[in-house]
Amino acid sequence: MLHEFTKGLLKENPIFIIMLGLCPALAVSTQVVNALGMGAGVIFVLLGSNIFVSLLKDFIPEKIRIPSYIVIIASFVTIVDLVMQAYAPSLSRNLGVFVQLIVVNCIILGRAEAFANKRSLAESILDALGMGIGFTLGLLLISLIREVLGAGTITLFAVGSFDGVIRIPWLSSFPARVIGLATGALMVMGYLKALFNWLETKKEQSRQRDAVRSGL
Amino acid sequence: MTYIGIIITFVFISNFILTQFLGLCPFIGVSRKMDSAVGMGFAVIFVMSMAALATWVIYHLILVPLSLEFLQTMTFILIIATLVQFVEMVIQKISPPLYKALGIYLPLITTNCAVMGIALIAVRSNYSALESFIAGFSAGVGFLLAILVMSSIREKLDTEWVPKPFRGIPIAFITAGLMALAFMAFDKALLKNLLG
Amino acid sequence: MKNILVSGGKLFIICAVAAVTLGGINAITEPAIKARKIQELNQALKALTPDAETSATEAVPDNPAIKAFYSVLKGGKTAGYILRIIGNGYSGEMKILARYERDGTIKSVKLMDNLETPGLGKKAEDPRYMEKFLRTGNRSRPVPVRKDMLQSAEADAITGATITFLGIARALAEGAQFVIEGEKKYAP
Numbered sequence: 190m191l192h193e194f195t196k197g198l199l200k201e202n203p204i205f206i207i208m209l210g211l212c213p214a215l216a217v218s219t220q221v222v223n224a225l226g227m228g229a230g231v232i233f234v235l236l237g238s239n240i241f242v243s244l245l246k247d248f249i250p251e252k253i254r255i256p257s258y259i260v261i262i263a264s265f266v267t268i269v270d271l272v273m274q275a276y277a278p279s280l281s282r283n284l285g286v287f288v289q290l291i292v293v294n295c296i297i298l299g300r301a302e303a304f305a306n307k308r309s310l311a312e313s314i315l316d317a318l319g320m321g322i323g324f325t326l327g328l329l330l331i332s333l334i335r336e337v338l339g340a341g342t343i344t345l346f347a348v349g350s351f352d353g354v355i356r357i358p359w360l361s362s363f364p365a366r367v368i369g370l371a372t373g374a375l376m377v378m379g380y381l382k383a384l385f386n387w388l389e390t391k392k393e394q395s396r397q398r399d400a401v402r403s404g405l
Numbered sequence: 406m407t408y409i410g411i412i413i414t415f416v417f418i419s420n421f422i423l424t425q426f427l428g429l430c431p432f433i434g435v436s437r438k439m440d441s442a443v444g445m446g447f448a449v450i451f452v453m454s455m456a457a458l459a460t461w462v463i464y465h466l467i468l469v470p471l472s473l474e475f476l477q478t479m480t481f482i483l484i485i486a487t488l489v490q491f492v493e494m495v496i497q498k499i500s501p502p503l504y505k506a507l508g509i510y511l512p513l514i515t516t517n518c519a520v521m522g523i524a525l526i527a528v529r530s531n532y533s534a535l536e537s538f539i540a541g542f543s544a545g546v547g548f549l550l551a552i553l554v555m556s557s558i559r560e561k562l563d564t565e566w567v568p569k570p571f572r573g574i575p576i577a578f579i580t581a582g583l584m585a586l587a588f589m590a591f592d593k594a595l596l597k598n599l600l601g
Numbered sequence: 602m603k604n605i606l607v608s609g610g611k612l613f614i615i616c617a618v619a620a621v622t623l624g625g626i627n628a629i630t631e632p633a634i635k636a637r638k639i640q641e642l643n644q645a646l647k648a649l650t651p652d653a654e655t656s657a658t659e660a661v662p663d664n665p666a667i668k669a670f671y672s673v674l675k676g677g678k679t680a681g682y683i684l685r686i687i688g689n690g691y692s693g694e695m696k697i698l699a700r701y702e703r704d705g706t707i708k709s710v711k712l713m714d715n716l717e718t719p720g721l722g723k724k725a726e727d728p729r730y731m732e733k734f735l736r737t738g739n740r741s742r743p744v745p746v747r748k749d750m751l752q753s754a755e756a757d758a759i760t761g762a763t764i765t766f767l768g769i770a771r772a773l774a775e776g777a778q779f780v781i782e783g784e785k786k787y788a789p
Binding site: 410475476479 | 619620623624626627631689
């Protein structure tokens, strides 16, 4: 059963393998702190919707399942939006309209429709956590590349006297600003996807070699 | 903002796909062939202009007077889902050929970030009803423009040699990145001519 | 028929439960959001007038750009004004708070809520961004509302965010005009 959790991390990573939820992934990946905030929001919504869809799977008739899922998802998105506005205002300002856009993030409706409405509560929770964390890790990777190369900084949460910004000595004086802009986001995504494809074929080849060897 | 300003902003300067990444999934998914790209583009224009107007009406005439603004996300997504269904039924009745052309793209549009995006942005920017409609229409035109250019590039790319790991989606993203770079030029050049 | 009623009823129950829950959560967060906004405004006012007091807010009706103003009081005398101005940016409205001297000279500027794209227009949130507007706005030095009115180093810095620059510049110029005209009208 642990497989339901680990599959989202790498093998079925929502961003790089299933390629869902890309709009927010690219838009908020300018700073690491935004990626973490967005990730937390998506994990919460995914968890909430998976739990409720799984619990209500016998109550919701087949015909109205999509509108019901949408209502459930939209409720959790609104909760995230309101709580963020009230208690994390600067994060809410940075993410802007993309918090509310979690509602059309295909990962969430996709997991409700393809997984949670057929599986047990425990499995659905593990699936949500795995997919949510996988999404966050993907976002983190993109934002790290973009912020380090594009601005020469790593922005985290401000704690006490530390303002939350790590400046990388040489890079922050000569950043490649274009990587922080829209162009950079699309390019970084393209190269990362190519890397994942390459790793996939590598693994496939070695598996075939192993098969041949064991056949001998 | 003037109407022309809104049109230029949403078609070129802050093109939804190339600067804000809204509607990226269909942009990458449906841009393989030019015919389907055009079909998708027109369906998006249609739904976006209707959605921007419909959400304005509901938001300003129902949610604000009742101070139910916190139900915004939920009502908007339900309006868009209903609207898409409705449009699908009407087109099917009125024009079967058009339905044949656009029909398969319409269900995909419900979860298109661009449609929800324009509805939310129009409200946040305090647009009037007409401004919202124009913003929705021009953002849709911007989407059509981007997906049209993209699909014609990808049709050519299909006949070229591309390193194996880059085939398909990766090269599509890199192409989109280069297009975004080109679209950055619109900012300065357009405004110099427009505003002196 | 019965099926439709059951489905419709169930969908209605889900919607009703969701709406009531959200209403409850909104009742908790709304005061917090409002308090936070007021606190932010007060902090911004404090930051703009470290050396003086501000009067209560006075709304400006029928002005598309200027929403409200505060008088800056120094030893009981009006030393200038703080204006709440709405400018048009890349993706909609930008709320600007600007302090003017009585002759319209801009003393300090702060960008409040805005919807600008992170990385592009967001640069304007950096306090140094506003330096090029400071000490302008009076008769001898107008607010730079075109790029060619800036020094070349400053002009380079706004590349890629011309609309944000124009939006802020025009809002500030309008504010300066408002201050100069207001002073004329009420001058003793």
